[in-house]
Amino acid sequence: MSNPSASPVSYHATAQRPGWAALPAAVRAALSARLGAPVVQARVATAGFTRGFAAVLRTADGGSAFVKAAARAEQPHLVDWYAREAAILTRLPAGLPVPRLRWTLWEAGWYALCLDPVDGHTPRLPWDPTELDATLAGFVDIAAALAEPPTELADLGLPRLADLAREDILWWGEVAAGREAAPPLPAPVAGRLAELVALESKLPGYAAEATGLTHGDLRVDNVLIGADATAWFCDWTWLCHGPAWFDLAGLLITGYAGGLDVDTRFAAHPAAADAPADALDVTLAALAGYHLTAAASPPPTASAQLPAHQxxxxxxxxxWLARRQAWT
Structure with a gap:
C-alpha cells in the first residue's frame, strides 16, 4: 500500500484541441457528407496530450460518431499516427472492448478517422477500485487476444518493445554516462543510480522474449469507462511486439498513487502469469527514467499538461519501486 498522492493533472482536461469551427470549411463539409447529415454539435475530447482535433460529432439526423483529424502541413506526425491507428483497428480481433473504426478520409490536406462513439468517461483519479478492476478485467481479454496475434496484424511490421526500449525508453544509463542531465530525485533514490541502470537494462531482453503484442501506451487517459461500467481501450497507435505485463505495470502506477494494493493486482493478473520475477521492478525503473527525463523536454506540439503528467x-x-526495493 502507499500513501495517496494526488495528481497535479486532471486527466479529464489535459488536451488543447481545435474546435469544430477551426477546421477548414472543406474539411467540415467532407466530414458532414461522409456522416450523412450536417454536424450540429461537436463535443471536443478534453483528455489526451496531443493537439489534434478529436470530438464526438452529432448530426442533424440524430447520428453520432467520434472523429479525430490532423493537417499534414502542421502536424505530419499526428497524420502518421492516425493512419497507423486506422490500419491497426481494422486488423484487431473482433469482439474486444475497442471502439470500431468506421472509415477514414483525406480532404484539403487533412486526414480524419471516424470511430464508433463510446458513452463513457475517463477513469477518475484517485481510482475508484471498481473502475480499476473493470479496466484490469477488460485488459485480460485484450492480452489474451493479442498473445497470439493474427497474421494481418503481424504483417503490419509493428515495432518491437525491445527496440523501442533501447532507442527511447531507457535513460538511466544515459544519466549515468553523463549524456543526459539527472532529474531531481528524492532522498531514498538519490544514491541508487547504479541499481536503476541495472534494472532498466533488463527490459529489452525480457521484451524480446515475448511472442505476442501489447497496446504500448496503456495510460488512464486511454481508457473510457462506459455507462454499463465496461472499460474501453482507446488510442492504438503504439501497438507493438512485447509483453502485456509492461502495459499492466504502466497502468497500475496511477493505482499506486491512489493508495490501492497494486502489487497484489499485478501479481494476480493473467498478463503477469509468465513475467520474470523482477518484471514489475524492471518496468517501474524504466518508466521512471523515461518520464522524468522526458518531462524536461516536451515536444512543442504536445499539450502544456504533458510535462506535469510525466x-x-x-x-x-x-x-513504488523504492518501496518494493526497501530503499530508505
Missing part, C-alpha cells in the same frame, strides 16, 4: 508519473513509479 513528472508525476515518474515520481510515482520511483516511489
Amino acid at each position: 513528472r508525476w508519473t515518474g515520481e510515482q513509479a520511483l516511489a
